[in-house]
Amino acid sequence: MSAAEQDAVIQASRRDILKGGGALTVAMWLPTGGAQANDADVTKSGTWAPNAFVRIDKDSTVTVLSKHTEMGQGSYTGLATIVAEELDADWNQIRVEGAPADVKLYGNLAWGGAFQGTGGSTAIANSYDQLKQAGATARAMLVTAAANRWKVPASEITIASGVVQHKSGKSARFGELVADAAKLPVPTDVKAKDPSTYNRIGKSAPRVDSKAKSTGKAIFTQDFKLPGMVTAVVAHPPRFGAKVKSFDATKAKQVKGVKAVVQFDTAARSGVAVVATDFWAAKKGRDALTVEWDESNAFKQSSDDLLKEYRELTKKPGAVARKEGDVEQAFAKAARTLEATYEFPYLAHATMEPMNCVVKIGQGSCEIWNGEQFQTADQTAVAKLLGLAPKDVKINQLYAGGSFGRRANPLSDYVVETAAIAKAMGTTDPVKLVWTREDDMRAGYYRPMYVHWMKAGVDAQGKIVAWQHRIVGQSIIAGTVFASNDPIDFTSVEGAKNLPYHIPNLQVELHTTKPQVPVLWWRSVGSTHTAYATECFLDDIARETRQDPYALRRSLLEKHPRHLAVLDLVAEKSGWKKQRAADEVYGLALHESFNSVVGEVAKLKKTPNGPKLVSVVCAVDCGIAVNPNIIAMQMESGIGYGLSAALTGAVTFKEGRVEQDNFDTYPVLRINEMPAIETHIVPSKNKPTGVGEPGTPVIAPALANALAQIDGKPVRSLPLSTQGVKLA
Known part of the structure; x- marks a missing residue:
């Protein structure tokens, strides 16, 4: 694409991993030393597992598993573009899902692979080779499956717009080949495309999240609901470093819908949470709360x-x-x-969506729903708080209404805050923490x-x-x-x-x-x-x-x-x-x-x-x-x-x-x-x-x-x- 063509395009514009049999899932991990295929397991259902970057279902839908959070920056679209290029997929068959927390598979390579998270403008940069290889591997397996079925040399097979074809006229969509492809050994020496042959990378494509966001179907944490879920609103200290000395919840508990008032202390802050059936009841309860703060070690400078x-x-x-x-x-x-x-x-970060999080504590487990930016830190911090192993803390990625760095907190402040409230309540009901705009401005960071x-x-x-x-x-x-x-x-x-x-x-x-x-x-x-x-x-x-x-x-x-x-x-x-x-x-x-x-x-x-x-x-x-x-x-x-x-x-x-x-x-x-x-x-x-x-x-x-x-x-x-x- 020439610079003139790019300018014309740009200036014209502005504003479980596996879900059943018959799906082909390709997982690739690129540690610092280079590409390495994860162990493959071909099941009787024809599904190649375990975790993945690319999944192809029977209906030919190509799902890209994104280890990076979509916070409005377009990372889902960019990552999908890389996979679509290597697969020669049709753009309309591409979908993107947030990947689970799994540092071995989804570690950020720009950070040495030791942490999973989104930040430092690394989403495309650290995933580029990784997703090229994953897409190319899936493509090679589809080509081999077609060549075996049609008994023709793989070199005579081509793919265009999601259709695998041979010069004899035989053709098949991806979904028709995934069961056969899933039975194949995963190749380890697939060569990705040379940039000179790109036909999708370098060209603009519609964002994969635009329709869902413009129609209200996209699920942000603020939209997320679970049966039996309660909402927590917190009274934070007016000065940083202050601690809860005492509180009187008498009036707060008189507010209709308020279920509990609990104190918590985390590495980030101290506070008192009012938990209710909905946000407005929790906020009214918080407003009726009386808290005495110990400010002996608080920040008092101007x-x-x-x-x-x-x-x-x-x-x-x-x-x-x-x-x-x-x-x-x-x-x-x-x-x-x-x-x-x-x-x-x-x-202030002033994100469109203030900090929020949903936590459900189970027997020896914890599940989190969040516009998740810092999986490794959050998983580890919550596990430590609850006395669990990190693997027992499951994180579900949702869309985030902005972050600008705020949701990538080394102390996992608001995520741990949610877990601490649920722990203090002693409940297995899901707890949603909701910060108001005022909380977001005044509670840091x-x-x-x-x-x-x-x-x-x-x-x-x-x-x-x-x-x-x-x-x-x-x-x-x-x-x-x-x-x-x-x-x-x-x-x-x-x-x-x-x-x-x-x-x-x-x-x-x-x-x-x-x-x-x-x-x-x-x-x-x-x-x-x-x-x-x-x-x-x-x-x-x-x-x-x-x-x-x-x-x-x-x-x-x-x-x-x-x-x-x-x-x-x-x-x-x-x-x-x-x-x-x-x-x-x-x-x-x-x-x-x-x-x-x-x-x-x-x-x-x-x-x-x-x-x-x-x-x-x-x-x-x-x-x-x-x-x-x-x-x-x-x-x-x-x-x-x-x-x-x-x-x-x-x-x-x-x-x-x-x-x-x-x-x-x-x-x-x-x-x-x-x-x-x-x-x-x-x-x-x-x-x-x-x-x-x-x-x-x-x-x-x-x-x-x-x-x-x-x-x-x-x-x-x-x-x-x-x-x-x-x-x-």
């Missing part, structure tokens, strides 16, 4: 207190994350030095607050000879299974430590702080703040040295052809070099995250009511474009999410209490506020890289750089609303 501490830390050397050359010596010789400080608030101090030295010609970057903020991975002995939390410095610009003397430092505020990865993690600081500071340098921002970046990227290609493409498509109208200003930013490179140009128009963001031009190199339309959707989604945070996003504290509780105090971008967006994909033959997150961190610096073109004043603190900046 945001201003933390900012003051962080600013002081920027004046002191931190742990060195990257060091090249000698910055002090280079600063001493520089013709001029520039300094800047950038400040970023805590951010957040993107950490950060302060960056930067200093650059330039020579007489304006060339950057020294670059020092000091970052202050909380660690996301401290105290989790992802922690190491390294004092540097890589999530705090990503995007800064791997800065692609060639600067001979460069140093990145980190101060890790330890407030009691619970923090977590947030869409594009560390890049949410490092991209802003680095790209805005680079524009500051360009402005102070009278250099074109595009030309300056180009001069620093000779060792990074991918970045250079993206930069050139976004400059070309945005008309960066062309004459602009007097009321037009452009802002540019470029950043790599999750192995993808994204460039964005924000186009502003000056109006009597202030600057208006008219459009955003985006270019991305994400390897092979499995489904260009999904990539465009994710760039648009990421830009909208990042723009929302840049304009108004901030979680603030006053004496330890969160000041925001709903969308009136934590505004999010509305659809009528979205600019026009066009996405251009760099043609590539490399394996796919991430697309769910890389579009997010680039929009804020692109917008800020455009705003600075108007009056020459850099924006060094987010959100823009706190700096008096409001778009028309």
Whole structure:
């Protein structure tokens, strides 16, 4: 597919495993060392088992078992595309189901296969080879089955649109061959297609989840019901670190429908749950509850207190994350030095569907229904709480109404909370935990607050000879299974430590702080703040040295052809070099995250009511474009999410209490506020890289750089609303 064809498609668009006999199920596992077929068991019913990535039923339906959660990012469609390509299946026969929790089969290969979960924009990237091999293996077995039946060489068999055929005119749909195929040994040396022969990968296809979601048939956790199910609503402490001292449930129990009031304590938090026949009864009971909190060890600082501490830390050397050359010596010789400080608030994930979960505790077992993002962690944590083996905790994947990292919690906070409530009740009835929007805003977890101090030295010609970057903020991975002995939390410095610009003397430092505020990865993690600081500071340098921002970046990227290609493409498509109208200003930013490179140009128009963001031009190199339309959707989604945070996003504290509780105090971008967006994909033959997150961190610096073109004043603190900046 040519770049022009991709652009035309993208810009035209926007907005038990085994269920009976006669099914062919193919399971492939690719550990770090390569492909390995799982042990096959051919049963009398003609079904090849045990667990699987691909299942083909008698009616020719091809079901892809997705180890990754569908949270709106289009992973189900992308994963299905890979399998459909290798099978030469008809798109209309493709279905996707969430796979069960099974780390051996479904471990995330991008994380070494040791954990099962969705995150880090890894769904397509880590599954690409794995699903190609699974699809190719299923195809080979169908071809062999047909060749045996028709007594012809397998080399003479072809498949097109889900039909297996021979030049003699004989043909069969997949379903007609699965019983025979299931009896065959599973081949271990099947060769997947060469990308040059692709006829589906690289072309857009309808999303596999669109119809169910648009007709209301898709089941999210909030929709899920079981016989006898009760609903829990929780009173969480008003300050982090507080514990339940005592509570009076007298009035709560008088609310019609309330069945129980129980206290729980988990590693994440303490609380009191009101359990009732339905949500409204539980909420009314929670509102009638009286709780006395022990706040002796609670967080009681305000945001201003933390900012003051962080600013002081920027004046002191931190742990060195990257060091090249000698910055002090280079600063001493520089013709001029520039300094800047950038400040970023805590951010809420603000998912469309607040946290929720369904748990049913049985005799020596537990079953969970959830928009599941972190199977390994959740399964292990719940098993520990209940004194079970992880294998006795069954997890059922449902659709998730957004996450942005929130549902991938190392402490499994809200999932364990649900199990703890069910355990405290001593019930075998299913318990559904429902957080209100207010709970979701105030109970944690957040993107950490950060302060960056930067200093650059330039020579007489304006060339950057020294670059020092000091970052202050909380660690996301401290105290989790992802922690190491390294004092540097890589999530705090990503995007800064791997800065692609060639600067001979460069140093990145980190101060890790330890407030009691619970923090977590947030869409594009560390890049949410490092991209802003680095790209805005680079524009500051360009402005102070009278250099074109595009030309300056180009001069620093000779060792990074991918970045250079993206930069050139976004400059070309945005008309960066062309004459602009007097009321037009452009802002540019470029950043790599999750192995993808994204460039964005924000186009502003000056109006009597202030600057208006008219459009955003985006270019991305994400390897092979499995489904260009999904990539465009994710760039648009990421830009909208990042723009929302840049304009108004901030979680603030006053004496330890969160000041925001709903969308009136934590505004999010509305659809009528979205600019026009066009996405251009760099043609590539490399394996796919991430697309769910890389579009997010680039929009804020692109917008800020455009705003600075108007009056020459850099924006060094987010959100823009706190700096008096409001778009028309």
